[in-house]
Amino acid sequence: MINASNLFSLRQTAAALAVASLVLSFGASAQAAQPGEFARGRILIEARAGLSDAELDDLVKAHGGKRRKVGQSRMQIVDLPPGLSEEDVVAKLARRPELKFAELDRKVTVAMAVNDPYIGSAWHIGKIGAPTAWDSTQGSGITIAVLDTGVNVAHPDLKDRIVPGFNVQDNNTDTSDLCGHGTAVAGTAAASTNNALGVAGIAGAAKIMPIRIVFKDAAGACQAYFSTIASGITYAADHGARVANVSFVGIAGSSAVKSASNYMKSKGGLVFISAGNNNVDENVVPDTAFIIVSSTDSYDAKSSFSSWGSFVSLAAPGTGIWTTNNALGYSAWNGTSFASPVAAGVAGLMMASRPDLSSAQVESLLFKTAVDLGAAGRDPVFGYGRVNAAAAVSAARAFVSTVDTTAPTASIAAPLGSSTVSGSVPVSVNALDNVGVARVELKVNGTVVATDSAAPYSFSWNSAGSPNGMAALVAVAYDAAGNAGASSTVSVNVANVTTSVPSDTIAPSVNITNPVAGAVNGTVAVSVSATDNAGAAGIRTSLSIDGVLKASGSGGSLSYSWNTKKERAGTHTVSVTARDAAGNASTKSVAVTVN
Incomplete structure (x- = not known):
């Protein structure tokens, strides 16, 4: 058992002596990306399940594009030739029924307010009940991916926490910190606990996977794109991270970031994103793909800088957060950039205490145990409330999984029964479950032709793979318990032009x-x-x-x-x-x- 009082006394004394005069300049110099800024020469798309590589190539080649697959997901980065209008290509591709979405690759910036040179106490640790949670777990066995400006792996409070990461922006393994922000975020989530140094992260025994997603612009500010963020989340999911933190603003409305976050959720992970520091209603539609975190102060009030809106899922301390910095020291920082990793660290503690819990179960318990602030229930300022590590870990440890015997329901919304189809056919499926749908399979004449693991469930079926005549379409939805529910059969008439081959010696x-x-x-x-x-x-x-x-x-x-x-x-x-x-x-x- 950790003696939290003695631990923090040691840490505060050591840090204060080492860095009492440290003042960082990054927060003041960072320039926010303008809303209209996007990458030239590339866009983002995602194919519906079932669309072949050849069919996808034909779609993008029609615009002179060349695609690059994002990890093991269906998302694609499309590079365009010079002279084309990115907006025009996106508008045209967004209307294609074979695609889930097409969007511009917008530029975004870190969600940090100017940092406070005052070396304050780690008030947020006690506020969320972390020391009580630490009696049960400190995050061992869980990897938290930090998608940011990089991480200074030489920092004494971080060096023992690091696992190999990746530089998505430059396509290499250089994850050193370009601007200092990532090192501060990493320390907030998982700086080592009980090592008689500096600060304590929320999940101080968890591993940190640094993923650098930024470049430095001409003004020296670190900027990222939707594409690097989505690629980083996908990389984290493919490489075993259970939690990903993205402390950047303006990304909650991105279809690419939503898709990547749903992809990570399908792997049992959760993505945490900062709400922003504009002190306005961001007016973003809420989505279940990720957890959006607003910031609170030591009085459980909204931080003066914190943005809000119906998309906020949770609140966490983000004012005066004492954490690691790129100069191998410590300082206090402000911003939803630091509220988000506080919440992410709590999720890491819960997962470490109960590795068997699904991402949906962890998320549900995180929301249910939050301290309700503001209007009763979920509200636009605090979401479900301020995160409570002690209650969340206790609820996770005590959680008894009930046997789920309720099968999902599925129905095919399009195409309609008895309709005539040819070529690539868009298929839309509605699926619901009492706990959650894990995946939906599309069967044609008994063969599973495509699988989709994220709503809206949609497919692109190449009807040329079926003989002309009536074909039977069935959608089967599965939940995490393995229960399956099949839709009613939708029969369609396949009518493709056929050619005869007198002597076939060519292999498929x-x-x-x-x-x-x-x-x-x-x-x-x-x-x-x-x-x-x-x-x-x-x-x-x-x-x-x-x-x-x-x-x-x-x-x-x-x-x-x-x-x-x-x-x-x-x-x-x-x-x-x-x-x-x-x-x-x-x-x-x-x-x-x-x-």
């Missing part, structure tokens, strides 16, 4: 759309597409992992949900074989690493 072309070579984590949606000169309707595909058959079906698409948690850590080979009606066959394989 087959491709594994997902995963790509690299790290995988949690449940992986394995997606396969195949084409043939005689038509995809005659193709039979079989999917194997390490030589063991996992799924098979007919047509040009095949999907399989692979639970990598049941696999040994290390390299695994995913292989698919496509065979046409004439017996010609081809095989494609990809090697992935399970964390």
Whole structure:
């Protein structure tokens, strides 16, 4: 058991002697990105489940674009040739039924108010009941990804917490801190506890995964883009982080950031985002993809700088937060930049105390145990309330999972029954569950052709993979407990132009759309597409992992949900074989690493 009083007395004395005169200049010099600023020459899109790489290539090539896949997700960064209007391309692609979204790659900045040179006490630790929570857990076994300006891994209060990260902006492993902000955020979340140095992070035994998402502009300020943030979240999810913190403003409305956050949530993780420091209603539509955190002061009042709005999920201390800095010392900082990692650290404590809890369960308990401030219930200033580490960890430890026997419900909203279809067909599915929908599979004539793990559940079905005539579409929704609910069958008339091939000696072309070579984590949606000169309707595909058959079906698409948690850590080979009606066959394989 930790003696919190003695611990903080030691830490405060040591820090005060070391850095009493330290004043950082970053907060005053940082310039906020203007609302209209976006990256030139690139945009962001996400394909609907089931769209093949070839079909996606055709979409982006029509605009002279070249796509880059973001990790193991379906999101894509599209590089455009010079001279094209990014706004025009986005407007055109946003209307394509094969895509979930298309958006500009907007520039954003860190959510920090000017830092306070006063070395105050770590008041926020006691305010949220962290010492009581530490009697049960300090975050061991959990990795918190810090998506920021980098982290100074040489800091004595952070060096033992670091695991390998990545520099998304420069596509390398240099995660050193460009502007100092990331080091302060990292220390707030997980500076080492009980080491007789400096400060204590909320989850001081958790690991920190530094992910640098910024560049320095001409004025010396650190800026990021939607694309680097979404890529960083996806990287964190693919590499085993359970918590990600993004202390940047203006990102809660980004479709790309929402998609990446939902992707991490599907892996059992949670993403925390700062509300902003504009002291206004940000007027952003709330979303369940991430947890938006506003800032409170030592009196449990809204911090003077904190933004608010219906999108706020939670509040946490963000005024005068004593934490690590890039000069290897300590100082107090203000901003929702620091409220967000306080809340993220509490989630890390909960996950460490009960690793079996799902992200939805952790989130629910985090909200239920918050100290209700302001108007009763959820309100635009404090969300569900100010985070309470002691109550949250206690609730997590005491949580008894009830056996969930209620199956989800699913219905196909489009296409309509008896309609005639051809080519790529957009399929929309409505799915609901008493706890939460984990994924939705689309079956065509009994074969799973695509899987979607985030609402709105939508697919792009290549009807050329089915013979002309009536095809049966069924959507199956699954919850985390494995309960499944199937929709009613929707029968449609497939009417594609066919050509005869008198003598077929050409093997089908087959491709594994997902995963790509690299790290995988949690449940992986394995997606396969195949084409043939005689038509995809005659193709039979079989999917194997390490030589063991996992799924098979007919047509040009095949999907399989692979639970990598049941696999040994290390390299695994995913292989698919496509065979046409004439017996010609081809095989494609990809090697992935399970964390």
